[in-house]
Structure formats: structure tokens, C-alpha cells
Amino acid sequence: MRLFFSVLTVAALLAFGPPAVAQLPTYQAVSADLDGSAAEACARVHSSPGAARPAYASPGHRQKMDHYDVRYYKLDLRLTNTTRDVSGVVTLQARTGTQALDSLAFELYSTYTIDSVVVDGRRSPGLTRRGPGDVTVGLGQAVSPNTLFRALIYYRGTAPNSNAAAIGNALNTRVAPTYNVSTTWSLSEPYNAYEWWPCKQVLTDKADSSEVWVTTASSNKVGSNGVLRRVVPLPGNEVRYEWKSRYPIDYYLISVAVAPYVEYVNYANPAGGPRIPIVNYVYNEAALADYRVAIDRTPGFLEYYSDLVGLYPFADEKYGHSMAPxxxxxxxxxxxxxxxxxxxxxxxxxxxHELFHQWFGDNVTCGAWQDIWLNESFASYGEYLSLNKFSTPAFTRAWLDEAHASALSQPGGSVFVTDTTSTSRIFSSRLSYKKGATVIHMLRYLLNDDAKFFRALRTYQTTYGGRTARTRDLQRIFEAEAGRSLQYFFDQWFRGEGYPIFDVSWNQANGLVYLKNTETTSMPMVTPFFNTEIDYRLTFADGTTRTLRLAQYQPVVSAAVPESRSVTKVEVDPDQWLLNTANPVVRDGGLITATTAPATLAQLSVYPNPCHDQLRLADFSGARAQAEIVDATGRVVLRQMVLAANPVLVTVSLAPGLYHLRLLSPDGSVARVRFVRAE
Structure with missing residues (x-):
């Protein structure tokens, strides 16, 4: 989900070359019978100031809803493009759990009239309503354990003007500025689908398939999920749009948009996949003339994302846009x-941003609102990836600078959402979008291998596609690619708060460049230290440069690097890989005596890695050396002398986790390597 249009975005649009040639074919509806089949919003989000919204179902009601697993929804509604009035029937097909079901619990806003509820052909003898949306329906006959059942809920009313969803109401009606087109549309994230249709608002219970039927005036079109099966003319100058989808879907992603749209279709052709229609419902011909060039960029985005993270996950149906103000x-x-x-x-x-959500948010949905970054941070990073592919380095860097500036604008705050009752906190632009996007960028830097990074994203999609995931699931996938525990990284950057502050000084003498980095943090009481690697760019008198990558494994790190060329400037993290601030880098003539141990940049080779009781040094050529093992907090946890006759470290006393090994030779040289002590 995104709100507002940045200056950068406008400039980027103006900077790009000619669009792809547009096509205007007739969209062919695909047949799909989902009856009875058992076969997630977006960059800076608006919410009412200071609003705190609970997850509407009470704990007891949530427990009742956990007694069944949703398999299928069908919404058969009557809507207009000028009011928030809703009437119709919603079909819920589900399977009971291990206990018989003697009542059916669901959510529907309290001002709606429920005319009747019919379960497996039997009309419910009565219902009770509590709070803003808890509904419990008694069943004339209990449904046996592990049994499919079908409920039809007939209701009517007017959607509330609550302004409680992430952007406005769950069901909205407004006249579009400039184009003067009245439009009705839904926006249910995070807890607000119940404001326009009866449902179970539990992220981890996706429906396996869905249908959305909408009856409206014949002058309107209706956009929704999946494939448009039929458009049925009805008496009284009305029409029914019938949309069906075979893919699993979360409650808040089911949608409607109603207006007298014009339809414009173009196509994407991802490698190894089918030709995918992109169905665009645009306000009118004037809007299409204004936006057609921009719309025609969508196929390129879809094809590029398919190359990076796997084929568009709904390739057998469509992608598209419905305009709404x-x-x-x-x-x-x-x-x-x-x-x-x-x-x-x-x-x-x-x-x-919105298209990348089809992978991160829709195909794989966050399993709890605490993990909204799995949706929004990745969609935000999709913006960066697209700029990097289709724009210029200047615009790409500007996006990254803007993301860093937002994340650094306050000292604290975690990507992990501690207060999921607050819509404004869930969709914090600074934390859930921008800081989270920088965390993804740092994961990419940590792996230091784009093949591994994008393979991890593809594995995440194939492993959890059609389901939900938590941060720990993503962490395990990245750990498999890294070959080590990344607990320290997620403790620092996901659950921790703030960012590192670097104070770097340097000097050059006797063929060595001396570097000293003192790290403090913006939230020392929460996250006292960020264990990371850092790039240093050395600029020489002849204008050439050299980039060093050194580990900040403790708050104060010194190194001496062999370099005979004359250095004129040192920059810290010049390519913005890390979320950090740095004081001006200064040359310190006293650093020669303060730093006496020259560092070799060649990595030491050790095995096995991960290890258990012992760690062996490969190709150890010295007679002896002092080994120091440093944990993720920068603390030296083990010192041991290593001899050439038996270059082995005894690691049995170490707790499982990531460590840095420093090997100090008698001549003052230093070798470093990371290793993992396995469980």
C-alpha cells in the first residue's frame, strides 16, 4: 500500500525513454468453475491521526473462529458507484476441525442487518452479536469434525464512514478529482473487511479460492480478483460482473471497484511463462490519454520481477489495475x-511497489501484523529494484538516500511492530517501509552475492507461496544461503532499534593505511552495538580509488592495510549499503603509534564451517599465532595459542552462533575469518 506521489517519482517518469508499444486487444474471459472448490497496502499509508484500532474480534470470538478452516468465499452483492450501500449474500465454505461445530462465528459490522444465515440448507435458529463485529450463529444441527460445510449469510446495510482502514474507509465512494467520475471501491487492510462483508479476519486462514459477483448499473464496470467469467445483462438496465479466482487469498485482498470505467488491456510475456493480460479499468478516455504511457510500463516490471524472484504467481489469471481516488x-x-x-x-x-506486492504480500502474506515488513518493506525494495533496472543511477541513488533519510529521521523504533492495535504504527512509512527496505538491502550486502540473494527470495516464494510466513521463516532461508546463523543480524535490525554511528579516523605512513572506527548507536539502551561489515573507499592522489571491506566486530576496531599509493580521502560506506550515520572522517597523525598490528585482507580458511567441537586452520604456515574468538556482541570469548604442528582450535565451550576469529602472528600481521558454531 502506498500513499502520496513523491517528487522523485515525477522526475523519474520524465527522465525515462519512450514506452513500450501499447495494445488494445479484447480481453478474453477464461472459464473456471470454482463452486465448492477446495482447491495482502502500500508505500506511505494514511490513517486517521492517532487512531488505535484493535483486531476487532474479541479473543473468545477468535477462538470460536479457529474451529473451522476457510476454503472458499463467494460474494454476491449489489453495489452502486455513488453510495456505500451494500446488500446480498456471502457464501462461506469451510472445514471443521477436530471438534464438532455447534455454532458459527464470523465478523460483520454491527450496523448491518443480517436477514438470515443458512448452514448446509438449514436456516439458523438465531444469532448473537457483541461489540463492533462479533457474530455467533446457532446451528440447528452440529457439523461433524473434519467435515466440509457451507454457510450463506444474507445481509444489507450501509458501510460505515469509519476512516479506520489503512486509507480511509473499508468501502468508499468519492468523485475522482480532475476526471469527475464517481467511484466506489474497497480497501480492507488491516482489520476492516468486516465493514463491508461477513468474513473471518485471520491472516493465517487464507481461502483456497474465491468469487466476487457484483450487480450494478449497466453503465458501470466492476474490477475484482481473478478472471472475469461472465458479464450478465439483467432487467432494469443492470448488469452482473462475475469474477473467479483459483488462487489462495487472504481476507483483506478480496476487493471491488465500481465506476463507469473504460477498459485498456496490455500484455506481459515473462520468460518461461504464459502471455499474461494486464487489465486496466481507467476512469475515462481522458484519464487513459493521461496515463497510457505510464500504464505501458507495467509489462516490463512484471517480466523483470519474474526474472528476479520467480514467475508472476497468478500467471494463469491476470494482473490489472482499477482506478479509484x-x-x-x-x-x-x-x-x-x-x-x-x-x-x-x-x-x-x-x-x-504495488506489483511487487503480488509476490510479497499476496502470494506470500505476512502471518502476523507484527511482520508487516515482509509485505511493505519488500514492496518498497521493489521500487529500488525497478529504478535500478529502468532508470538512471542518479534516480536510483536518490531513492536510497530518501529511504535512509526517512529511517534516520528519528533515533529509535523497530521494524518489528510491537503495537498491532495501531494502524498508523503498522503502516509506519519510516519503519515498515523505509527502514525495512534498508534492512533488505543490508541482507543483500551481508550475502555479498546477488545469486544467493535472489535465490533466497525465490526459495521464499516457492516455499511459502499461497500461504503466510513469519520473519523467522525468511531468516532460515537466508541462513541457508549464508551458511551460518544470522540471529545476530535479525536481533539488531528487525527487533532492535536505531542505527550505528561511526567515527572514523585514518592516517598513512610506512606503506600502510591506518584506520580506526569507533561505533556508538542511536539507541544504546536497546541496541548497544551493531555487528557488521563496512566498506571504506580510499581515494588516491591520481584520482583512482580502492574499496576495502572490513568487519566492525566490536565497538572500536583498528586496522592497518598495506598501501603505497598516496591517499587523499577516506569515505565510509560510500554506496549506502548500511543504515548509519558517520561523523566527518578525519586524518589523525597519532594513529601510527595507536595502531601497530598491520591487517592482511586475505581471508583465513577454516574447516569444518559450521563446526562443532573443533575448528581446523587450513594452510597455516606460521610457527605459532595467537587466536582470539569474538562473539556477535564484540566480546572476546576464547583465546588460544595455535601451533603449526596442530593448527586446531577447541570450540566445544562455545555456544551455537556466529563468531569472528582473529589470528595474530608474531610479525604483527592479522588474519580474520567468520565461522559458525553449530548446535
């Missing part, structure tokens, strides 16, 4: 409804 007068907002994003405009980074 989400942000009112300020354009630049969107919501990643599955297979058909709702957007108020087509800015470069907005379209890129």
Missing part, C-alpha cells in the same frame, strides 16, 4: 488487491 486530491496511493491493484494514478514507483 484513494488519496483524494493528492495522487500517489495504491492497494495491492490480488491480481487487480487499486490505484489513483500510475507513478513509476507506485506501480512498481
Amino acid at each position: 484513494l488519496g483524494g486530491e493528492r495522487v500517489g496511493s495504491g492497494m495491492e488487491h490480488q491480481t487487480m491493484t487499486t490505484q489513483d494514478s500510475f507513478g513509476f514507483t507506485l506501480t512498481a
Whole structure:
């Protein structure tokens, strides 16, 4: 989900070359019978100031809803493009758990009238309603354990003007600025689907398939999820749009958009996949003329993302956009409804962000709102990837600088969401979008291998596609690629707060460049130290440069690097890989005596890695050396003399985790390597 349109985005649009040639074919609906089949919003988000929204179901009601597993939803509703009135029937098909079900619990806003509930052909004898949305329906006959059942919920009313969703109401009606088109659309994230249809709002219980049928005036079109099976003319100048999807879907990603749209279709052709229609419902011909060039960038984004992280996950159906004035007068907002994003405009980074959500947020959805970064940070990083591919280095760096500036604008705050009752905290632009995107960038830097980084993302998609995931799941996948524990990284950057502050000094003498980095942090009481590697760029008198990558394994690190060329400048993290601030780098003539041990940059080779009781040094050529093992907090946990006759370290006393080994030779040289003590 995203709100507002940045200056950078406008500039990037103006900077790019000619768009792909657009096509206007007729969209062919694909047949899909989902009846009875058992076969997640987006960059800076608006919420009402200071609003704190609970997950509406009470704990007891949530327990009741856990007694069944949703398999299928069908919404058959009557909607207009000028009001928030809703009427119709929602079909819920589910399977009971290990206990018989004698009542059915679901959520629906309290002001709606429920005319009846029919379960497996039997009308419910009664229902009870508590709080803003808890509904419990008695069953005339209990449903046996591990049994499929079907409930039809007939209801009517007007969606509330609550302004409680991530952007506005769960169901909204507004006249689009500039184009003067009245539009009704849904936006249910995070807890607000129940404001327009009866449902179970539990992230981990995706429906296996869904249908959305909407009856409206014949002048309107209706955008929704999946494939448009039929458009059925009805008496009274009405029409019914029938959309169906075979893919698993979370409750908040089911959507509608109703307006007298014009339809514009173009196609993506991802490598190794089918030709995918991109179905765009645009306000009118004037809007299409304004946005057609921008819309035509979508196929390139989809093809590029498919190359990076795997084929578009809903390739057998479609992708598309429904326009709606989400942000009112300020354009630049969107919501990643599955297979058909709702957007108020087509800015470069907005379209890129929402499309990347189809992988990160829709195909794999965060399993708890505490982990919203798995949706929003990755979609934000999709903006960066797209700029890097299709834009210029200047615009790409500007995006990264802007992300860093946002994340660094306050000293504290974790990517992990501690207060999931606050919509504004869940969708914090600074933490859930920008800081999280920098954490992903740092994971890429940590692996130091793009093949491994993108393989990890593809593995995440194939492992958890159609399901939900938590941060620990992503962590395990990256640990497999790294070949070591990354607990320290996620403790620092996901659950921790703040960022490192580097104070670097340097000197050059006797063919050596001396470096000293003293690290403090912005939130020392929460995260006292960030264990990381850092790039240092040396600029020489002749204008050439050399980049060093050194470990900051403790708060104060000194190194001496052989270098005969005359250094004129030293820069810290010049390519913005790390979220940090750095004081001005200064030359310190006293650093020669303070730093006496020259560092060799060649990595020491050790095995086995991960190890258990012993760690052997390969190709150890010295007679003896002092070994120091440093843990993730920078503490020396083991010192041992290593002899050439038996170059082995005894590691049985170490706790499982990541360590740094420093090998200090009698001649003052230093070799370093990281290793993992396995469980």
C-alpha cells in the first residue's frame, strides 16, 4: 500500500525513454468453475491521526473462529458507484476441525442487518452479536469434525464512514478529482473487511479460492480478483460482473471497484511463462490519454520481477489495475488487491511497489501484523529494484538516500511492530517501509552475492507461496544461503532499534593505511552495538580509488592495510549499503603509534564451517599465532595459542552462533575469518 506521489517519482517518469508499444486487444474471459472448490497496502499509508484500532474480534470470538478452516468465499452483492450501500449474500465454505461445530462465528459490522444465515440448507435458529463485529450463529444441527460445510449469510446495510482502514474507509465512494467520475471501491487492510462483508479476519486462514459477483448499473464496470467469467445483462438496465479466482487469498485482498470505467488491456510475456493480460479499468478516455504511457510500463516490471524472484504467481489469471481516488486530491496511493491493484494514478514507483506486492504480500502474506515488513518493506525494495533496472543511477541513488533519510529521521523504533492495535504504527512509512527496505538491502550486502540473494527470495516464494510466513521463516532461508546463523543480524535490525554511528579516523605512513572506527548507536539502551561489515573507499592522489571491506566486530576496531599509493580521502560506506550515520572522517597523525598490528585482507580458511567441537586452520604456515574468538556482541570469548604442528582450535565451550576469529602472528600481521558454531 502506498500513499502520496513523491517528487522523485515525477522526475523519474520524465527522465525515462519512450514506452513500450501499447495494445488494445479484447480481453478474453477464461472459464473456471470454482463452486465448492477446495482447491495482502502500500508505500506511505494514511490513517486517521492517532487512531488505535484493535483486531476487532474479541479473543473468545477468535477462538470460536479457529474451529473451522476457510476454503472458499463467494460474494454476491449489489453495489452502486455513488453510495456505500451494500446488500446480498456471502457464501462461506469451510472445514471443521477436530471438534464438532455447534455454532458459527464470523465478523460483520454491527450496523448491518443480517436477514438470515443458512448452514448446509438449514436456516439458523438465531444469532448473537457483541461489540463492533462479533457474530455467533446457532446451528440447528452440529457439523461433524473434519467435515466440509457451507454457510450463506444474507445481509444489507450501509458501510460505515469509519476512516479506520489503512486509507480511509473499508468501502468508499468519492468523485475522482480532475476526471469527475464517481467511484466506489474497497480497501480492507488491516482489520476492516468486516465493514463491508461477513468474513473471518485471520491472516493465517487464507481461502483456497474465491468469487466476487457484483450487480450494478449497466453503465458501470466492476474490477475484482481473478478472471472475469461472465458479464450478465439483467432487467432494469443492470448488469452482473462475475469474477473467479483459483488462487489462495487472504481476507483483506478480496476487493471491488465500481465506476463507469473504460477498459485498456496490455500484455506481459515473462520468460518461461504464459502471455499474461494486464487489465486496466481507467476512469475515462481522458484519464487513459493521461496515463497510457505510464500504464505501458507495467509489462516490463512484471517480466523483470519474474526474472528476479520467480514467475508472476497468478500467471494463469491476470494482473490489472482499477482506478479509484484513494488519496483524494493528492495522487500517489495504491492497494495491492490480488491480481487487480487499486490505484489513483500510475507513478513509476507506485506501480512498481504495488506489483511487487503480488509476490510479497499476496502470494506470500505476512502471518502476523507484527511482520508487516515482509509485505511493505519488500514492496518498497521493489521500487529500488525497478529504478535500478529502468532508470538512471542518479534516480536510483536518490531513492536510497530518501529511504535512509526517512529511517534516520528519528533515533529509535523497530521494524518489528510491537503495537498491532495501531494502524498508523503498522503502516509506519519510516519503519515498515523505509527502514525495512534498508534492512533488505543490508541482507543483500551481508550475502555479498546477488545469486544467493535472489535465490533466497525465490526459495521464499516457492516455499511459502499461497500461504503466510513469519520473519523467522525468511531468516532460515537466508541462513541457508549464508551458511551460518544470522540471529545476530535479525536481533539488531528487525527487533532492535536505531542505527550505528561511526567515527572514523585514518592516517598513512610506512606503506600502510591506518584506520580506526569507533561505533556508538542511536539507541544504546536497546541496541548497544551493531555487528557488521563496512566498506571504506580510499581515494588516491591520481584520482583512482580502492574499496576495502572490513568487519566492525566490536565497538572500536583498528586496522592497518598495506598501501603505497598516496591517499587523499577516506569515505565510509560510500554506496549506502548500511543504515548509519558517520561523523566527518578525519586524518589523525597519532594513529601510527595507536595502531601497530598491520591487517592482511586475505581471508583465513577454516574447516569444518559450521563446526562443532573443533575448528581446523587450513594452510597455516606460521610457527605459532595467537587466536582470539569474538562473539556477535564484540566480546572476546576464547583465546588460544595455535601451533603449526596442530593448527586446531577447541570450540566445544562455545555456544551455537556466529563468531569472528582473529589470528595474530608474531610479525604483527592479522588474519580474520567468520565461522559458525553449530548446535
